[in-house]
Amino acid sequence: MRYKRSERIVFMTQYLINNPNKLVPLTFFVTKFKQAKSSISEDVQIIKDTLIEEGLGTIETVAGASGGVRYRPEMQKAEAEAVIEELIHLLQEKERLLPGGYLFLSDLVGNPPLLKQVGKLIATIYMHEDLDAVVTIATKGISLANAVASVLNLPVVVIRKDNKVTEGSTVSINYVSGSTRKIETMVLSKRTLKEHSKVLIVDDFMRAGGSINGVINLMNEFKAEVKGVSVLVESKEVKQRLIEDYTSLVRLSDVDEYNQAFKVEAGNSLSKFNN
Amino acid sequence: MRYKRSERIVFMTQYLINNPNKLVPLTFFVTKFKQAKSSISEDVQIIKDTLIEEGLGTIETVAGASGGVRYRPEMQKAEAEAVIEELIHLLQEKERLLPGGYLFLSDLVGNPPLLKQVGKLIATIYMHEDLDAVVTIATKGISLANAVASVLNLPVVVIRKDNKVTEGSTVSINYVSGSTRKIETMVLSKRTLKEHSKVLIVDDFMRAGGSINGVINLMNEFKAEVKGVSVLVESKEVKQRLIEDYTSLVRLSDVDEYNQAFKVEAGNSLSKFNN
Numbered sequence: 001m002r003y004k005r006s007e008r009i010v011f012m013t014q015y016l017i018n019n020p021n022k023l024v025p026l027t028f029f030v031t032k033f034k035q036a037k038s039s040i041s042e043d044v045q046i047i048k049d050t051l052i053e054e055g056l057g058t059i060e061t062v063a064g065a066s067g068g069v070r071y072r073p074e075m076q077k078a079e080a081e082a083v084i085e086e087l088i089h090l091l092q093e094k095e096r097l098l099p100g101g102y103l104f105l106s107d108l109v110g111n112p113p114l115l116k117q118v119g120k121l122i123a124t125i126y127m128h129e130d131l132d133a134v135v136t137i138a139t140k141g142i143s144l145a146n147a148v149a150s151v152l153n154l155p156v157v158v159i160r161k162d163n164k165v166t167e168g169s170t171v172s173i174n175y176v177s178g179s180t181r182k183i184e185t186m187v188l189s190k191r192t193l194k195e196h197s198k199v200l201i202v203d204d205f206m207r208a209g210g211s212i213n214g215v216i217n218l219m220n221e222f223k224a225e226v227k228g229v230s231v232l233v234e235s236k237e238v239k240q241r242l243i244e245d246y247t248s249l250v251r252l253s254d255v256d257e258y259n260q261a262f263k264v265e266a267g268n269s270l271s272k273f274n275n
Numbered sequence: 276m277r278y279k280r281s282e283r284i285v286f287m288t289q290y291l292i293n294n295p296n297k298l299v300p301l302t303f304f305v306t307k308f309k310q311a312k313s314s315i316s317e318d319v320q321i322i323k324d325t326l327i328e329e330g331l332g333t334i335e336t337v338a339g340a341s342g343g344v345r346y347r348p349e350m351q352k353a354e355a356e357a358v359i360e361e362l363i364h365l366l367q368e369k370e371r372l373l374p375g376g377y378l379f380l381s382d383l384v385g386n387p388p389l390l391k392q393v394g395k396l397i398a399t400i401y402m403h404e405d406l407d408a409v410v411t412i413a414t415k416g417i418s419l420a421n422a423v424a425s426v427l428n429l430p431v432v433v434i435r436k437d438n439k440v441t442e443g444s445t446v447s448i449n450y451v452s453g454s455t456r457k458i459e460t461m462v463l464s465k466r467t468l469k470e471h472s473k474v475l476i477v478d479d480f481m482r483a484g485g486s487i488n489g490v491i492n493l494m495n496e497f498k499a500e501v502k503g504v505s506v507l508v509e510s511k512e513v514k515q516r517l518i519e520d521y522t523s524l525v526r527l528s529d530v531d532e533y534n535q536a537f538k539v540e541a542g543n544s545l546s547k548f549n550n
Contacts, residue, residue, distance in 0.1 A: 005281065006280065006281060006321050007321065007328075009281055009285060009288070010288050010321065010322050010325035010326065011325060011329055013284070013288040013289055013292075014289075014326070017293065046281050046282065046285065050281075050282045050286060056289060098440055098443055099440055100440055102441050104441070104442075104443045104464075105441070106433065106442060106443075106467050107430070107466065110430045110433065112425040112429070112431065113428070116425065138414045139413045139433065139435060140433075142418060142421075143418075143421050146417075146418050146422075147421075150387040150391065153387070154387070155385045155386055155387070157385055158385065160414060165373055165374055165375055165377055166373060166480075167381060168379045168381075189381050191379070191381075191382065192382055192385060205441075
């Protein structure tokens with residue numbers, strides 16, 4: 001079969017969109033379409049120009065024998081602002097406030113189109129870091145971590161707060177919850193994370209940072225290097241935070257449980273975007 | 276700006292790929308590109324023909340004022356067979372067998388490219404069902420449910436085995452685990468699932484079906500209608516199964532813990548694909 005340019009462009013576009021951050025050798029397309037490399041390069045250029053023009057990211061070209069093209073679905077600042085504005089809008093609903101100053105987030109992390117946007121936003125911040133895995137804590141971090149990892153083309157590693165036979169042999173640590181001051185346990189299956197991995201930690205909610213601090217300690221047990229920490233919501237109601245270097249999408253403050261009032265504003269992640 | 280056909284095709288392809296199972300009004304593209312509807316329809320036809328030719332699904336056209344186009348990323352039987360073969364290959368590793376006849380699955384549900392394929396496979400089986408949500412059980416079902424739900428363009432609803440303040444008000448049921456015969460609890464936040472929803476239940480592992488049976492009972496509390504049940508791995512080591520109507524990707528049998536031996540074969544889901 002002989003492919004027309006428009007048909008090649010449909011196939012190549014869907015392939016790159018479905019495989020973000022993956023290096024695709026040009027020979028893959030050359031062989032598939034039985035076309036000269038120069039024509040394939042022209043196709044890629046059309047796709048790249050359109051993606052850039054539309055603010056949908058870019059296509060990187062890696063030269064050499066082991067080279068190829070890689071789709072980088074980087075989000076523009078304006079879109080990141082729109083995503084955060086939507087999050088703020090959704091989070092401002094009064095009924096979200098739960099006892100203890102928590103926010104109800106289960107519906108948000110169960111909304112795939114929203115998660116996809118949030119995942120792309122966080123992934124954009126860490127796209128040029130050298131990473132091996134996205135690490136999160138069960139339960140609500142999992143969907144968010146998947147959304148980030150699928151953009152970064154990385155595996156997801158899930159830390160649990162209970163030990164299960166289905167995890168095989170595990171490493172566990174005890175940590176003190178920053179807000180409740182209770183001692184809790186974290187467990188990670190040995191074979192889900194290689195030693196010396198470079199990781200990005202993602203979670204849905206951070207108050208004092210006790211859980212994230214626990215994750216960092218657990219990462220030390222795996223000799224892993226923490227390259228970043230990103231949370232969907234951070235709560236400002238904390239005197240002393242255990243974690244200093246992190247990005248957050250939105251920030252919760254002025255929680256008044258009695259009057260069911262609170263404030264939600266943009267977190268610091270927008271500062272990571274260029275104009 | 277005036278768009279060329281190739282540029283329109285790049286944009287429309289990425290949009291449809293990024294929004295599977297979503298009805299997109301043609302006027303969205305007509306307005307964006309300032310083109311006659313007939314040209315846009317021709318663009319759609321080129322994309323549709325290529326997607327069909329390449330076995331990547333199809334584009335449905337819905338006529339009328341509230342109509343538009345919808346990308347249906349249906350998987351072909353040959354690809355489904357390849358996905359299941361890969362799963363069998365991965366699951367056959369001896370070291371996966373855990374005490375009690377469980378299989379270690381955490382690395383598989385933490386592998387986004389594999390999950391994407393598995394999600395597409397399960398979504399293809401249920402794509403033409405009238406569904407409102409994908410329901411799963413924490414922890415390992417979550418990634419799988421997200422993979423299925425993002426293809427079906429549906430929310431994910433996560434049932435937990437512990438009750439947390441972050442869930443708000445909840446409904447819970449007790450159930451008897453099919454294999455251990457222990458009484459366990461399942462909890463679902465009231466506001467994550469509307470009454471009378473039509474749901475697809477997805478989980479990673481099913482033995483006797485006690486957990487899934489618990490989910491079905493919990494769904495009754497929400498007056499929900501269970502339209503399907505799909506699991507990644509089913510274990511055949513069961514005399515009497517509590518669930519009859521389900522699809523599985525692979526089937527585990529002949530577990531011999533002493534010799535670390537077991538058999539993995541294709542489940543019944545391939546029978547749902549046409550040739």
